[in-house]
Amino acid sequence: MPLQNVWLDTMLELKDVRKDFDGLRAVDGVSFGVDEGQIVGLIGPNGSGKSTLLSLIAGTIEPTGGQIFFAGEDITHLPANEIFQRGLVRGFQDPSLFFQMTLLDNTLLPIKNQRGEQARYAPWRRFWQQEEHDHSQKAGNMLEQVGLREHFDKSASDLSGGQMKLLEIARSLMGDPRMLLLDEPAAGVAPKLAHEIFAYIAMLRRDAGVTFLIVEHRLELLFNIVDYVYVMHNGKRLAHGTPDEIIDNDEVREVYFGD
Ligand SMILES: Nc1ncnc2c1ncn2[C@@H]1O[C@H](COP(=O)(O)OP(=O)(O)OP(=O)(O)O)[C@@H](O)[C@H]1O
Ligand SMILES: [Mg+2]
Numbered sequence: 001m002p003l004q005n006v007w008l009d010t011m012l013e014l015k016d017v018r019k020d021f022d023g024l025r026a027v028d029g030v031s032f033g034v035d036e037g038q039i040v041g042l043i044g045p046n047g048s049g050k051s052t053l054l055s056l057i058a059g060t061i062e063p064t065g066g067q068i069f070f071a072g073e074d075i076t077h078l079p080a081n082e083i084f085q086r087g088l089v090r091g092f093q094d095p096s097l098f099f100q101m102t103l104l105d106n107t108l109l110p111i112k113n114q115r116g117e118q119a120r121y122a123p124w125r126r127f128w129q130q131e132e133h134d135h136s137q138k139a140g141n142m143l144e145q146v147g148l149r150e151h152f153d154k155s156a157s158d159l160s161g162g163q164m165k166l167l168e169i170a171r172s173l174m175g176d177p178r179m180l181l182l183d184e185p186a187a188g189v190a191p192k193l194a195h196e197i198f199a200y201i202a203m204l205r206r207d208a209g210v211t212f213l214i215v216e217h218r219l220e221l222l223f224n225i226v227d228y229v230y231v232m233h234n235g236k237r238l239a240h241g242t243p244d245e246i247i248d249n250d251e252v253r254e255v256y257f258g259d
Contacts, residue, residue: 011036017065032230059075071086089181090172182212
């Protein structure tokens with residue numbers, strides 16, 4: 001259910017963000033906001049700048065111009081790891097898993113500040129044994145939530161494309177993010193699993209209060225769960241509105257649906 005008539009704080013704000021790649025303006029003066037606890041969709045034709053925009057927000061590439069704020073702070077020029085530490089976490093269009101590692105190990109990877117990894121604690125088991133146990137339990141719970149617990153000791157390479165997407169979402173939750181940026185979570189995923197992924201996203205917003213910005217071409221799935229939609233075209237923000245408003249928008253139909 002979309003959140004309505006609830007006053008929320010702005011979680012993410014973009015002001016006139018630009019990105020040039022050798023003469024190509026991939027993102028051309030985009031401004032928008034995402035409120036805390038919202039699920040916002042980012043759609044647009046191939047090459048319209050959606051993935052580039054997610055990379056700019058996550059700090060994996062630097063903007064040519066403009067400003068990006070997260071939870072009220074300017075993160076425009078922060079390195080990606082600092083943005084991650086603040087709780088803004090990005091999933092990739094192709095899951096960036098370690099395919100030879102087990103599901104459990106993949107899930108445990110992103111945990112911040114593990115004591116056993118800090119030189120001053122490493123020699124003293126009692127400092128990190130409990131913590132390590134807690135993390136394994138949490139990872140087990142995450143895998144349970146996405147229906148992958150029974151496969152915890154398999155290699156990630158044994159999973160289907162859809163299961164890999166779910167594993168990546170489970171893994172990105174280990175650091176307790178405040179906001180997730182997801183790039184086509186349902187791409188190449190069988191219909192049933194794709195529905196499960198979107199149901200899981202809706203549940204995470206409801207139960208854990210996670211805010212989402214989701215790029216997705218499968219609009220029938222996306223429009224079921226989003227509060228608001230931004231449409232990109234040629235690097236610019238073409239339109240914005242509720243799913244119903246976007247479906248009725250002639251300009252969007254023309255560039256996106258091709259009629
Ligand atoms: N690292 C890069 N170097 C040069 N050009 C790039 C780079 N990354 C993206 N581009 C270009 O920027 C434009 C926007 O690409 P982007 O991947 O952001 O589109 P998209 O909206 O995510 O498309 P899709 O729906 O196909 O995933 C494209 O023309 C692309 O070729
Ligand atoms: Mg893309």
